[in-house]
Amino acid sequence: MTTKRILAALVAFLSAFGLFSQQEVVLKISEGMPMINLALPDFAVRTPTPAAQAAAAEIHETLAADVAYSRIFQPLPKAYYGYIRPINPEKIHFKDWDSVQARLLLVGEVREDGGRFVFDGKVYDVRSERFIVGKRYQADKAGLRLVAHKMADELMKLHGEKPIFTTKVAFVSNRDGNDEIYMMDYDGANPTRITFNKIKDYMPAWSPDQRTIAFTSYRAGSAGLYLRNIYEGTEILVSAKGTNYSGAFSPDGKRMAFCSTMTEDGNAEIYVLDLATMRTRRLTYNSGTDTSPSWSPTGREIAFTTDRLGAGSPQIYVMDAEGSNVRKVSFGGNYHDAPAWAPTGDRIAYVSRVENRFDLYVLNLRTNQIVKLTESNAFNESPSWSPDGRHLVFSSNMSGSIQVYSIDYDGANLKRLTDRGENKLPNWTN
Amino acid sequence: MKKLIIFSLAIVLIFSLSVSCKKKPQEVPPPPPQVQEQPPVEKVEAPVVQEPQLTEEEIFLQKSLDQINREKPLAMIFFDYDKSLVRDDAKPVLETNARWLSRFRTIKILIEGHCDERGTEEYNLALGERRAKSTMDYLLSLGISPDRMRIISYGKSQPVDPGHSEAAWQMNRRAQFLIIEK
Incomplete structure (x- = not known):
């Protein structure tokens, strides 16, 4: 009886200990760290149709809202984009982005393909000038928000977090x-x-x-x-x-x-x-x-x-x-x-x-x-x-x-x- | 000529006599004028089949459940905030309800517990259940068989008064009765 109790207490103690050691890490991440500046320049539209333009705008707007909501990343203030050269997906000037204190850069391209839209999203680390992750999604007009949420969830995963934007x-x-x-x-x-x-x-x-x-x-x-x-x-x-x-x-x-x-x-x-x-x-x-x-x-x-x-x-x-x-x-x-x-x-x-x-x-x-x-x-x-x-x-x-x-x-x-x-x-x- | 006169006189006399003879019945006073007799008014009526005298119970059993529930034969009772005890003012109401239930012995009822909008959904579901339960327990103590009663809780989801005042809240803290079988 007493051994059982001691055992139960031990289990409880260990589980609590396990729980708390986990918490400390989490707390440091969510409360101790400043938010990460993420640059999200307007997406390049590869097929110059109004539908593709609108699709690019919808994905961009939704993704920007996700980033702002995250409490992990914060969108680079709009004005900062005016201080540097516009984005060229073929040749990215990382020094420019570093100068406006962007830590991550998300570059997107949209093209229309037979009434559906293809979105390419690439995430770069600005300091190291490294490509981190890239995703390509294809969707019809109704799926554009989901495309943006999926891209935003990639950012979450990148940060070791559970996806939330597609939930x-x-x-x-x-x-x-x-x-x-x-x-x-x-x-x-x-x-x-x-x-x-x-x-x-x-x-x-x-x-x-x-x-x-x-x-x-x-x-x-x-x-x-x-x-x-x-x-x-x-x-x-x-x-x-x-x-x-x-x-x-x-x-x-x-x-x-x-x-x-x-x-x-x-x-x-x-x-x-x-x-x-x-x-x-x-x-x-x-x-x-x-x-x-x-x-x-x-x-x-x-x-x-x-x-x-x-x-x-x-x-x-x-x-x-x-x-x-x-x-x-x-x-x-x-x-x-x-x-x-x-x-x-x-x-x-x-x-x-x-x-x-x-x-x-x-x-x-x-x-x-x-x-x-x-x-x-x-x-x-x-x-x-x-x-x-x-x-x-x-x-x-x-x-x-x-x-x-x-x-x-x-x-x-x-x-x-x-x-x-x-x-x-x-x-x-x- | 004289003969002719006598003859004609005789004829006239005979004729007149015969005439007078014939006339005689005319002198019988005529029968009183025939009054056109009206036929007696005949009342035409289908024969009335005498219905058996229905008892209140029998009248009651003829009604549908919906009809009975619309008539609200069982009055609802009210509770204090956060409480599920049957209040003193609710006891006579439940006694009346119990008398009615003892009279219509085939009736089965669903007792619904309800709450006001304060408090969480979960807490109010439990509270509504306790109110329905204490109402059932009181009816049990008055001799109503447990297999005639079922309880259900709607928590705060079905207010009778949608208002947000104390008066509205009081109306909503209630147990009400639904007849589900007769």
């Missing part, structure tokens, strides 16, 4: 009548409807392979939890008894934590479904309400909300993925909910109620420092991290109606992403 945000909207599941690009473009019925579907959560969405639907007369492969169109009901919600895939995609009231007493508990065997295991045994599971990026721990210390006062706890070693991590205040564990591992975003306002906060698990992200007299809810942990999406009624917004990890760059109908419960693939 999607799932959300719930009533724009077509009742609450249905939709998805959109990270920047709010290309909203696409996923569920089609007159029954309420909500609380979507992405699988890590970005092909399946877990969601709650009332279509069978109770709130059942469904898995829908959005590209194959297959759908399965995984839990129907009681109210089932808050689906959350483990980072390896093999398990899904969720919340259910399937037991006789009707109390909300957290369960884990093994997606290979489709067997469900109960993790919490408590008379309080346990909800909102969120996996640590290692898959070893789960953050969740519980009001076991007092009904009406939810707090954020962390437990091992097997349900043991439960400890409280939120402090100060009597209402903390909706934890979202950052993919960087060091932080948990959550919602806190202070004087009937609901704002987003980020708790640094290493330093126990709290950063308040939103500052509006509104209900700010449902935080969900970007795959690289530098941005979040959330829902807020700060404009009057409930809409999806994005904000950076430090509260900067608040941006509204939706405008049709009411939009909520955003979930970013990560």
Whole structure:
């Protein structure tokens, strides 16, 4: 018994140690480093048609917005391009670019080929005058934004980061009548409807392979939890008894934590479904309400909300993925909910109620420092991290109606992403 | 000539006599003028089949579920902020509901728990569930069989009052009843 305990403590300690040693590196990258100046001169258009010109402009504009959003790179100020000779892709004067303090140079060419467009993107390191990476994409007009996002993701990979610009945000909207599941690009473009019925579907959560969405639907007369492969169109009901919600895939995609009231007493508990065997295991045994599971990026721990210390006062706890070693991590205040564990591992975003306002906060698990992200007299809810942990999406009624917004990890760059109908419960693939 | 006169007189006499004889019946007072008799008014009516006297229960069973639900035979109850305890003012309402349920014994109901817009979706789903559960427990204590009741939580997603005032919030913190079987 005691040896077991010691072993468990040791495992916990080691896992925590592993986690924190990882965090320090990440922190240095995301907060200690100045942003990298990236020059993005206008693309050369090889076929002088208006369509090719427009395509080049669209890719350039989208890519520039991605770069500006990244918090890793920053676009070279427009004025600087006027100080040096215009770009000649055949012969690049790296000294020019170095003189305006560009560190990376992205040179693009666009040509039209049978109604489709071909984009060539090449990335150079200015100081060493070296070619780093090149990509060629072909797309029709509708795919031009995706071309830009793919190129931007190459920059992310170059920097050792997970791609974020081609990822999607799932959300719930009533724009077509009742609450249905939709998805959109990270920047709010290309909203696409996923569920089609007159029954309420909500609380979507992405699988890590970005092909399946877990969601709650009332279509069978109770709130059942469904898995829908959005590209194959297959759908399965995984839990129907009681109210089932808050689906959350483990980072390896093999398990899904969720919340259910399937037991006789009707109390909300957290369960884990093994997606290979489709067997469900109960993790919490408590008379309080346990909800909102969120996996640590290692898959070893789960953050969740519980009001076991007092009904009406939810707090954020962390437990091992097997349900043991439960400890409280939120402090100060009597209402903390909706934890979202950052993919960087060091932080948990959550919602806190202070004087009937609901704002987003980020708790640094290493330093126990709290950063308040939103500052509006509104209900700010449902935080969900970007795959690289530098941005979040959330829902807020700060404009009057409930809409999806994005904000950076430090509260900067608040941006509204939706405008049709009411939009909520955003979930970013990560 | 004299004979002729006598003869003609006799003829006249006879004639007159015969005439008078003939006239005699005319002197019988005529029968009272025939009154045109009206036929008695005949009431034409299909025979009424006597319907059996329906009890309230039988009338009730003839209605569709939609009709019954539109009539809202079961009143909703309201809760305090963040609470799922059945309030004192809700108890008489549930007692009335229980009496109605004891009367219509075949009825099965869905108890829906709802919340106001404050708090997260997840928390409110759990809170709505607790409200539905405590409502069911109270009805259980009043003798309603558990297999006649099911619960569901809609969290804060189905407000009856879309407003953002305390009055709207109070209206939305509720348990309401849907008849799902009869």
